Amino acid sequence: MSAEAMTLFSPELAARLDALVERYPARRSALIPMLLYAQDEVGYLSDAVIDEVARRIGITPLDVRNVATYYSMLRFQPAGKFNVQVCTNISCMLRGGYKIFDRFQERLGIGHKGVTADGLFSLEEVECIGACCWAPAIQVNYDFHDELTEEQVDAILAQYRSQNAGGR
Amino acid sequence: MRTTPKSSLFEAGQPNVDEKSECMADVTFTVDGKKLTAPAGTLLIEACRKAGIEIPAFCYYPGLSLQAACRMCVVRQEKVPKLQTACTTPVAEGQVFITESAEIAQARKATLQLLLGNHPLDCPVCDAGGECELQDMTFKYGAGESLYVEAKQHREEQKWSPVVYFDRPRCILCYRCVRMCGEGMDVWALGIQNRGVTAVIAPNGGDHLDCEQCGMCIDVCPVGALTSGTYRYKSRPWEMNHVSTVCTHCADGCKVTLGVRSANDGMEIVRADNRDKSGINGDFLCAKGRFGFDFVESAERLTQPLVRNAAGVLEPTTWEKAIKHVGQRFGAILHEHGAGSIGVIGSTRTTNEENYLLQKFARTVLRTQHIDHERTGDYATFHGLLAGSKERAASHRDIAAAPAILLLGGNPTEEHPLLAWSLRTNVRLHQARLYVANSKAIRLERQAAHSLHFSEDGYDALVRRLSGDGAALADVTGAGAFCDALGAEESLVVVCGAEFRGASLAALMRWGLSRPGVKFALLSDSVNARGAADMGLYPDLLPGYLPLAGEQPLHDALAGMPTTSGKDATAMLEAAAGGGLQGLLVVGADPFAAHGVTEGALKNAFVVVQDCFLTRTAAEADVVLPTASLYEKTGTVTNCYGDVQMVRKAADKAGVKSDFEILVRMAGAMGVDVRTLVPFGEFQGVRADMGQTRGAQAGEADRHAVWLAANGLEPKLSPFDPFAILDEMERLVQGYALDRLNLFAGNESSTEPGTGFVSIDALLQRKDGVVATHPGLFDSGLLSERTGALQAIGKYQAAQAAQAAD
Numbered sequence: 021m022s023a024e025a026m027t028l029f030s031p032e033l034a035a036r037l038d039a040l041v042e043r044y045p046a047r048r049s050a051l052i053p054m055l056l057y058a059q060d061e062v063g064y065l066s067d068a069v070i071d072e073v074a075r076r077i078g079i080t081p082l083d084v085r086n087v088a089t090y091y092s093m094l095r096f097q098p099a100g101k102f103n104v105q106v107c108t109n110i111s112c113m114l115r116g117g118y119k120i121f122d123r124f125q126e127r128l129g130i131g132h133k134g135v136t137a138d139g140l141f142s143l144e145e146v147e148c149i150g151a152c153c154w155a156p157a158i159q160v161n162y163d164f165h166d167e168l169t170e171e172q173v174d175a176i177l178a179q180y181r182s183q184n185a186g187g188r
Numbered sequence: 189m190r191t192t193p194k195s196s197l198f199e200a201g202q203p204n205v206d207e208k209s210e211c212m213a214d215v216t217f218t219v220d221g222k223k224l225t226a227p228a229g230t231l232l233i234e235a236c237r238k239a240g241i242e243i244p245a246f247c248y249y250p251g252l253s254l255q256a257a258c259r260m261c262v263v264r265q266e267k268v269p270k271l272q273t274a275c276t277t278p279v280a281e282g283q284v285f286i287t288e289s290a291e292i293a294q295a296r297k298a299t300l301q302l303l304l305g306n307h308p309l310d311c312p313v314c315d316a317g318g319e320c321e322l323q324d325m326t327f328k329y330g331a332g333e334s335l336y337v338e339a340k341q342h343r344e345e346q347k348w349s350p351v352v353y354f355d356r357p358r359c360i361l362c363y364r365c366v367r368m369c370g371e372g373m374d375v376w377a378l379g380i381q382n383r384g385v386t387a388v389i390a391p392n393g394g395d396h397l398d399c400e401q402c403g404m405c406i407d408v409c410p411v412g413a414l415t416s417g418t419y420r421y422k423s424r425p426w427e428m429n430h431v432s433t434v435c436t437h438c439a440d441g442c443k444v445t446l447g448v449r450s451a452n453d454g455m456e457i458v459r460a461d462n463r464d465k466s467g468i469n470g471d472f473l474c475a476k477g478r479f480g481f482d483f484v485e486s487a488e489r490l491t492q493p494l495v496r497n498a499a500g501v502l503e504p505t506t507w508e509k510a511i512k513h514v515g516q517r518f519g520a521i522l523h524e525h526g527a528g529s530i531g532v533i534g535s536t537r538t539t540n541e542e543n544y545l546l547q548k549f550a551r552t553v554l555r556t557q558h559i560d561h562e563r564t565g566d567y568a569t570f571h572g573l574l575a576g577s578k579e580r581a582a583s584h585r586d587i588a589a590a591p592a593i594l595l596l597g598g599n600p601t602e603e604h605p606l607l608a609w610s611l612r613t614n615v616r617l618h619q620a621r622l623y624v625a626n627s628k629a630i631r632l633e634r635q636a637a638h639s640l641h642f643s644e645d646g647y648d649a650l651v652r653r654l655s656g657d658g659a660a661l662a663d664v665t666g667a668g669a670f671c672d673a674l675g676a677e678e679s680l681v682v683v684c685g686a687e688f689r690g691a692s693l694a695a696l697m698r699w700g701l702s703r704p705g706v707k708f709a710l711l712s713d714s715v716n717a718r719g720a721a722d723m724g725l726y727p728d729l730l731p732g733y734l735p736l737a738g739e740q741p742l743h744d745a746l747a748g749m750p751t752t753s754g755k756d757a758t759a760m761l762e763a764a765a766g767g768g769l770q771g772l773l774v775v776g777a778d779p780f781a782a783h784g785v786t787e788g789a790l791k792n793a794f795v796v797v798q799d800c801f802l803t804r805t806a807a808e809a810d811v812v813l814p815t816a817s818l819y820e821k822t823g824t825v826t827n828c829y830g831d832v833q834m835v836r837k838a839a840d841k842a843g844v845k846s847d848f849e850i851l852v853r854m855a856g857a858m859g860v861d862v863r864t865l866v867p868f869g870e871f872q873g874v875r876a877d878m879g880q881t882r883g884a885q886a887g888e889a890d891r892h893a894v895w896l897a898a899n900g901l902e903p904k905l906s907p908f909d910p911f912a913i914l915d916e917m918e919r920l921v922q923g924y925a926l927d928r929l930n931l932f933a934g935n936e937s938s939t940e941p942g943t944g945f946v947s948i949d950a951l952l953q954r955k956d957g958v959v960a961t962h963p964g965l966f967d968s969g970l971l972s973e974r975t976g977a978l979q980a981i982g983k984y985q986a987a988q989a990a991q992a993a994d
Binding site (some may be wrong): 080081082083085086089090 | 377378379380381382383391392438775
């Protein structure tokens with residue numbers, strides 16, 4: 021895709037995607053990382069994002085949806101600014117993952133896949149996030165919080181609220 | 189005559205999935221204790237099917253990529269710890285398989301339990317009920333109980349287009365539709381979204397389909413998940429009779445199975461598909477073939493003869509009165525004005541027998557040389573150039589199996605959908621090399637090894653370049669490489685569109701004929717356009733492209749005909765308007781619309797029209813005779829590749845008659861002994877074993893009848909029997925010495941141009957008169973305009989296009 025073409029993405033991301041599609045023998049091999057980076061920047065995979073990724077690779081938007089809908093970490097609705105992902109897989113479950121999840125639901129007033137009215141938080145119950153040794157664990161955007169107790173939930177939420185207020 | 193290889197009787201239409209296997213050595217392996225032999229690498233499921241061992245499968249579909257999604261075809265292979273999928277297991281020397289055992293039955297039963305987990309079991313109302321693969325397998329393996337107690341997920345049925353409906357809960361996720369749409373059709377309009385229990389077939393428009401509406405997805409669906417807008421909830425499979433005939437729309441001549449059912453005024457068509465996947469089209473049908481049949485039920489259909497009364501109004505009357513009137517008027521014109529006073533314009537939608545009879549009726553009864561048809565391909569020049577050469581005319585199967593094809597002009601995806609399908613399939617499965625040269629961008633370039641674009645006058649220049657003129661097409665990039673690659677092909681089929689005619693067609697064919705291994709096919713636009721030309725609906729050529737004067741047996745059969753060249757359609761209309769022709773017989777054509785005849789211009793001529801609908805020409809005729817459509821009669825048609833196929837009467841409409849019967853009755857009304865026209869009852873008495881066809885000996889009588897038919901000896905007991913004319917055609921028309929056994933078994937029989945044609949120089953001096961009509965994917969002129977389903981698709985597609993343009 022030429023530099024002057026219409027793009028939804030920042031110049032940095034556009035350049036990164038341009039490099040990605042050329043990296044593999046088959047252009048569509050770059051599809052999943054492209055979707056992930058686009059989601060990180062835009063927040064979710066809107067129709068426009070899907071169309072642009074399809075155009076960059078040279079496949080149909082239907083092809084992109086076929087792949088994207090397979091993966092639960094790719095989303096088609098905006099999430100909150102801080103996406104709280106609570107693991108309830110076996111290790112976390114045994115060490116109280118559901119209690120953590122329940123506490124988040126109670127404190128945020130939203131359920132699985134919910135977004136708070138102010139758009140600050142969204143909540144997800146997720147499968148294993150690879151932190152079994154430190155269960156129970158959660159992931160907020162790309163940050164991990166582990167060996168949690170229910171009591172720590174408020175502090176975690178407060179931390180992100182102040183981070184938001186601080187403009188970061 | 190070229191006979192179809194014997195094996196095609198049994199493997200008709202099945203593409204050879206793995207061409208490479210042909211050159212691989214045979215291996216021997218054991219299946220259920222039986223020693224089988226097949227080329228190494230053949231898929232076990234195919235090897236078993238060929239040996240008569242049925243292995244069940246939902247996702248496996250011959251010719252498409254392998255999916256191994258359904259797990260129904262599992263078999264036990266010796267020394268392999270787990271059950272193996274037969275659809276992905278290539279056979280090798282010494283393997284031992286078991287395809288049915290308690291263990292395998294249990295595995296298949298468990299698969300069925302899973303598939304039925306969300307299945308609604310609404311078989312009593314499902315379109316597929318009675319011909320459903322899931323139903324058959326459940327019946328066989330009996331998954332009557334289930335371990336799964338979860339509530340079934342239900343979703344409402346979705347309408348994806350006027351002709352494609354999707355019922356999610358019935359879907360078993362075999363991916364056949366996805367692969368057919370993508371690999372087979374190169375449309376890629378279907379996908380799979382989500383995963384696991386939420387996985388769902390998804391159309392490219394989100395909630396609707398933006399595609400060619402071919403309905404192939406419906407055809408391959410093993411269950412009732414994809415259903416047809418024209419058939420859904422209309423009938424049950426066992427309520428219909430299935431008649432296999434030829435599609436009436438384009439010149440490809442696909443075999444189509446019409447599902448018919450008794451109706452108040454005859455037999456109605458409720459469904460069209462290619463049920464047994466035989467014939468040149470195998471699996472394939474396009475939107476016109478699959479959904480384009482309801483014109484037979486159109487409210488505009490003529491069902492009573494009309495005769496213009498004293499007040500100048502077309503008035504319904506009886507067949508007897510109408511035929512008598514025509515006979516008297518034609519007789520009077522002949523008596524008063526003599527030979528050559530009546531013009532005849534024939535049809536490209538009627539059968540070969542009807543066209544042969546029409547020219548014979550015109551030449552010997554109406555004693556006229558003014559005969560023509562709506563020419564959409566220059567077959568006269570085509571045959572003139574092929575005169576005397578063997579193996580130079582390409583049948584459809586030749587094209588479908590050729591290692592290299594040069595497609596010049598035309599737009600098969602829109603105008604010849606079967607050709608496009610066969611080219612795509614040939615490229616995909618057999619690695620054929622497709623060369624596309626066109627003045628427009630066409631979809632088949634996606635499959636082309638080489639493609640070339642030039643301006644509209646570039647076709648002749650390309651032929652000059654191929655013939656050695658290095659300066660031609662010098663300004664077109666890639667022309668040199670294109671021609672060099674073509675030059676390296678040892679075996680080539682040249683398929684050309686209506687862009688090639690007269691001198692340009694001659695130049696192209698002279699180039700090809702100068703090289704060994706080049707075959708030709710010439711495209712045209714309607715179902716029997718080639719047949720009309722072959723049957724001599726020309727003012728200057730007899731059937732088989734023989735000259736008017738000569739001493740062939742055909743000339744004897746047409747004794748008494750005028751032997752000077754007649755007027756073509758344009759000249760006939762001018763002459764009829766100017767008083768040069770006193771009568772005009774128009775069969776299944778609309779020359780007034782095609783030639784822009786002004787209203788009332790022919791009021792001094794006696795005009796008779798035979799047609800299904802009140803066309804512009806019919807509206808101004810003196811007598812209109814309502815005819816049976818191609819779906820309501822028997823005979824043969826010839827597609828544009830010269831393949832002759834049987835047309836069988838499927839539907840029936842009260843009030844109409846076949847053109848064949850009308851012509852014979854007309855001749856009778858003119859006082860002609862119809863035996864001179866139709867050679868029926870020629871065997872001096874009845875030789876059929878009549879009466880034995882019922883009762884205990886029925887089987888024997890049937891076999892007897894098959895043998896008689898295959899040898900052209902079955903008795904023709906009626907002057908309305910088109911096969912009496914087929915006999916005469918076979919005897920007298922060059923190239924039509926047909927392979928009757930194949931023809932009657934429902935396969936095509938190819939024609940091969942004969943010798944003794946009009947000289948090519950004479951042909952090139954005449955006006956070719958070709959007017960290509962360029963039918964579309966949903967358009968075949970008269971018939972599609974009166975087909976509700978095709979009109980609905982047309983509107984839907986236009987709305988899609990308008991939306992895309994916004």
